[in-house]
Amino acid sequence: MNIQKTRELVIMGVLTGIVFLGQVFMGFLPNVEIVTLLFILYTLVFGKKVFLMIYVFVFLEGIFYGFGLWWLNYLYVWSVQSVITWLCRKQKSVLFWSVLSGFYGISFGALCTIPYFFISGPAGAFAYWVSGVAYDIPHCIGNVVVCLILFRPLRSLLEKMVSGNFEKPVHN
Template identity: 45%
Template structure:
């Protein structure tokens, strides 16, 4: 996050960014596994560093309030953290294609990551069955994430970086 303390401005900004994640997810729900959350989690991580943890936590809570509690909540508690860690590891990457490949690979693996919650419930057979059943959606997720990151990662990063720097100058 650059600076360790969570100021009121940052808290409000992070809350707005959480709301954007939820809003975009609801608006794009008609398109199976085409979503902007992955793109924005990557951008938020690169721009805000550790501050993304606040955004992800708020997003998951808002999702639970909106959709209720089920096994997907457990997976949401770690799948977005996995993406944030990957984005953090590649934060210095400037290649549009590189970000698109990372985002597409994440979309392709999303079903497997989410199916992990079924290992303790139903064992390997339930994990594999759940994962395999979702592969067509993972392919759509991969393609959508790839295209969205290719087109929008750099512009979103520039806008949020400028906003973040401006906020830092005013304190």
């Protein structure tokens, strides 16, 4: 393994830890999270390598919170988001990414109904989704606000980190 691949793997490990810690430390805020934004940015910067980061994150969540049906949802919901992000990767508008992030927040509960569809049928899946809409709305709003504020600075920081192009400080 060459030094560049090792460096990238270390950066990806640290960033995966950051997304996990961000999720844990923001857990007291109801449905306000940084995970969506970070996985959008990680997808834009790392491309398909983001899936390693997603699955390590999901595994860490299972270890930390316990493995339940919700955990199965996380195995695919973040992948769906990353695929959509990858398909839209040429977009430069912060507003576009904020709207997409908000859409993801409002549709999160619907995406999580898939296992319930197989367990309890369409009526059970629909009931699960409807019972969570009140949580999906603040999730949507939180995602939009977080993305509007942090998208540009975090993307710039990530790109500099990956490229190693941090400006050297000027010494007097």
